[in-house]
Amino acid sequence: MSAQPQGFQQRAAQALSDENLQRSIGSLKGGFVAARARAVSALPEFEAMREAGRAIKDHTLDNLDYYLTRYEAEVVRRGGHVHWASDAQDACRIIRDICARVGAKTVTKGKSMVSEEIGLNDALEADGLEVIETDAGEYIVQLAKEAPSHIVMPTIHKTTSQIASLFHEHHRQYGFEHHVEDPAELIGQVRSVLRGKFFAADVGITGANFLVAETGSNVIVTNEGNGDLTSTLARVHIVTAGIEKVVPTLNDTSVLLRLLARSALGMDVTSYVTYSTGPRREGDLDGPEEYHVVLVDNGRTKMLEGAYRPMLRCIRCGACMNHCPVYLSVGGHAYGWVYPGPMGAVLTPMIAGHEKAQELPHACTLNGRCQQVCPVKIPLPDMLRHLRHDQWEEGFIRGKARWGIDAWAWLATRPKLYHAVTRTLVGIGALLGRSSGRFRRLPLASGWTTGRDMPAPQGTTFHAAWAKSKKQG
Amino acid sequence: MSQPEPTSGSSTSPPRVALFVTCLVDLFRPSVGFAAIKLLEDAGCIVEVPSQQVCCGQPAYNSGDTEAARRIAKQVIETFCEFDYVVGPSGSCMSMLRKDYPEMLKDDPAWSARADSLSQRSYELMSFLSDVLHVRVEGISYAGTVAYHDSCSGLRTLGIKAQPRQLLSDVAGLELRELQDAETCCGFGGTFCVKYPDISVKMVSDKVGNIDMSGADTVIGGDLGCLLNIAGRLKRLGKTTRVFHAAEVLAGMAKGPGIGEAEKT
Numbered sequence: 001m002s003a004q005p006q007g008f009q010q011r012a013a014q015a016l017s018d019e020n021l022q023r024s025i026g027s028l029k030g031g032f033v034a035a036r037a038r039a040v041s042a043l044p045e046f047e048a049m050r051e052a053g054r055a056i057k058d059h060t061l062d063n064l065d066y067y068l069t070r071y072e073a074e075v076v077r078r079g080g081h082v083h084w085a086s087d088a089q090d091a092c093r094i095i096r097d098i099c100a101r102v103g104a105k106t107v108t109k110g111k112s113m114v115s116e117e118i119g120l121n122d123a124l125e126a127d128g129l130e131v132i133e134t135d136a137g138e139y140i141v142q143l144a145k146e147a148p149s150h151i152v153m154p155t156i157h158k159t160t161s162q163i164a165s166l167f168h169e170h171h172r173q174y175g176f177e178h179h180v181e182d183p184a185e186l187i188g189q190v191r192s193v194l195r196g197k198f199f200a201a202d203v204g205i206t207g208a209n210f211l212v213a214e215t216g217s218n219v220i221v222t223n224e225g226n227g228d229l230t231s232t233l234a235r236v237h238i239v240t241a242g243i244e245k246v247v248p249t250l251n252d253t254s255v256l257l258r259l260l261a262r263s264a265l266g267m268d269v270t271s272y273v274t275y276s277t278g279p280r281r282e283g284d285l286d287g288p289e290e291y292h293v294v295l296v297d298n299g300r301t302k303m304l305e306g307a308y309r310p311m312l313r314c315i316r317c318g319a320c321m322n323h324c325p326v327y328l329s330v331g332g333h334a335y336g337w338v339y340p341g342p343m344g345a346v347l348t349p350m351i352a353g354h355e356k357a358q359e360l361p362h363a364c365t366l367n368g369r370c371q372q373v374c375p376v377k378i379p380l381p382d383m384l385r386h387l388r389h390d391q392w393e394e395g396f397i398r399g400k401a402r403w404g405i406d407a408w409a410w411l412a413t414r415p416k417l418y419h420a421v422t423r424t425l426v427g428i429g430a431l432l433g434r435s436s437g438r439f440r441r442l443p444l445a446s447g448w449t450t451g452r453d454m455p456a457p458q459g460t461t462f463h464a465a466w467a468k469s470k471k472q473g
Numbered sequence: 474m475s476q477p478e479p480t481s482g483s484s485t486s487p488p489r490v491a492l493f494v495t496c497l498v499d500l501f502r503p504s505v506g507f508a509a510i511k512l513l514e515d516a517g518c519i520v521e522v523p524s525q526q527v528c529c530g531q532p533a534y535n536s537g538d539t540e541a542a543r544r545i546a547k548q549v550i551e552t553f554c555e556f557d558y559v560v561g562p563s564g565s566c567m568s569m570l571r572k573d574y575p576e577m578l579k580d581d582p583a584w585s586a587r588a589d590s591l592s593q594r595s596y597e598l599m600s601f602l603s604d605v606l607h608v609r610v611e612g613i614s615y616a617g618t619v620a621y622h623d624s625c626s627g628l629r630t631l632g633i634k635a636q637p638r639q640l641l642s643d644v645a646g647l648e649l650r651e652l653q654d655a656e657t658c659c660g661f662g663g664t665f666c667v668k669y670p671d672i673s674v675k676m677v678s679d680k681v682g683n684i685d686m687s688g689a690d691t692v693i694g695g696d697l698g699c700l701l702n703i704a705g706r707l708k709r710l711g712k713t714t715r716v717f718h719a720a721e722v723l724a725g726m727a728k729g730p731g732i733g734e735a736e737k738t
């Protein structure tokens with residue numbers, strides 16, 4: 001997927017005035033935020049587990065080459081194939097080639113953020129394949145020709161009645177004539193439509209929550225069981241995963257799965273946790289004939305080298321966005337690409353480039369709530385500040401934003417002059433604002449005064465008042 | 474206010490404390506600085522206000538101009554290094570001194586140790602009064618129902634949550650109310666509030682909604698940035714909720730106009 005053209009500011013403004021969207025994202029706060037808090041407080045060792053999760057991920061990233069090679073060897077030993085993709089195009093080409101070779105017509109897909117990242121659906125559809133998302137949320141955004149707005153709950157931006165209208169329009173061909181709004185009935189329709197597709201599929205593509213180096217397994221978690229059907233019913237199973245998904249052992253996945261379910265949904269464990277290892281063996285009742293893994297780099301090796309390595313710990317739980325007041329104000333589409341919220345504000349410039357995501361690292365108050373809830377302790381605010389630093393150094397920050405800071409820093413390193421200048425300005429401000437105690441409009445600070453008054457200064461600067469009181473005292 | 478119990482080794486001479494005024498207090502609300510001085514002096518400190526001080530450098534640091542932030546950090550270290558403690562009425566600025574300076578200067582052999590040393594002696598006002606001096610407030614009153622706004626840097630970087638509540642619990646007549654979503658940012662965020670005014674106003678509107686819901690007639694907090702933001706929104710909506718810095722209330726100096734109020738109300 002390529003980043004949307006329009007700027008973040010415009011998309012955010014649109015989102016703020018979209019009442020349906022505001023109602024839908026508002027439900028996150030009472031829902032998953034509260035559920036997470038309950039799940040975490042019910043588990044005294046949660047903090048220790050976060051530390052364990054961080055350590056597992058850091059250890060793996062420090063030895064990533066070793067664990068990836070080990071993983072590859074285990075997959076191959078069990079009859080699977082591993083493909084290495086350096087970027088999005090490369091990854092799509094590998095998958096298209098597999099589909100072409102096996103003569104695929106229909107492809108089912110489990111939920112996979114990396115497939116969104118590489119723009120896989122578009123690539124496959126361009127080859128004339130029928131691609132069906134089987135996660136209910138992904139299925140809905142696919143019908144609506146939209147991108148997911150949340151990495152765990154793709155349709156969090158949509159209301160039930162919007163979904164009902166969408167189904168009414170698209171499900172007539174399957175014999176569902178009536179407009180229904182009951183969530184259970186809507187889900188029933190999805191189930192019925194998808195059932196046929198699962199059996200018709202030639203290729204099933206899933207993501208991976210974890211790849212296990214010691215066994216060559218991939219692990220996916222779902223609450224609908226669609227992942228299992230995608231990976232076992234098609235003739236060919238293709239796993240797409242970022243190279244950072246590997247962990248050393250099965251034991252490690254048990255720590256990370258406990259963190260993931262609680263952080264994402266406030267559940268002790270997701271309804272389905274599926275480990276799949278290689279193609280069907282002799283005597284197996286089911287399973288794919290071919291098993292492929294496409295390991296996607298797409299900028300990750302570059303992140304591994306620098307200050308952004310901690311970002312590769314991310315297990316895509318979504319807690320950072322659920323707790324982000326900016327995400328909760330503007331929703332996921334405002335971020336303009338696949339990954340929204342705090343993790344997206346770091347990943348998007350890293351993967352899609354600063355040019356396409358220059359604003360994202362700045363659209364944050366650095367309040368730190370995301371870091372506090374991140375199950376693998378990613379210092380997201382530090383990462384965002386670091387991105388701002390990189391942009392400053394590389395000259396991306398220009399104009400008013402740059403010379404404003406330059407001029408202020410110049411003045412701030414000349415204390416005598418600074419105090420003389422501020423004394424004068426504060427004196428004028430106090431004089432003008434004395435009668436009402438505040439300003440309703442300020443020409444140089446219109447950003448402030450569009451929705452707020454600006455409290456007036458008290459009369460003089462503290463330093464001037466202090467010097468005076470010392471003299472008198 | 475009662476004298477602090479002497480901590481080990483410091484019983485002989487009172488601590489020499491430098492006040493880190495912060496730019497917003499300097500420019501907008503000197504009364505917070507005077508309140509801080511009163512609180513510290515009542516607690517037995519010798520307070521000085523170095524006149525060379527300007528700003529902690531946060532605007533540059535958070536805008537990505539780390540080089541300018543380093544220059545300013547060195548200036549702050551130079552200005553404050555000779556004192557026993559540096560104390561400021563802001564969790565945000567004091568987080569810079571405590572957490573960010575050592576990080577910014579860790580690869581600079583000439584400055585790294587000095588940054589660490591200043592960091593260990595730097596405190597936000599209320600955590601200093603509470604954690605270091607163990608003071609109890611005495612003989613102070615404020616008639617009102619008060620919501621305390623937790624500012625993000627103070628809360629999450631410095632762990633300031635219990636300290637102000639404990640200090641305020643000794644203020645006669647003051648009834649403390651907890652806000653729903655108390656740990657959610659108010660939308661100030663330094664330059665964020667002018668760069669992204671729409672989002673910032675949405676966030677402060679949510680905060681003001683929770684303040685309204687709490688039934689509090691006064692909002693207080695430890696960071697003037699958040700308080701200007703909250704007061705500005707309250708005033709724009711025509712609300713009468715008063716806004717003070719916690720230091721003003723604790724020092725018994727919340728008698729004049731609140732933030733954004735005219736003289737002689």
Ligand code: SF4
Binds near residue numbers: 315319
């Ligand atoms: S950054 Fe942390 S909180 Fe956000 S999605 Fe990744 S693991 Fe979850």
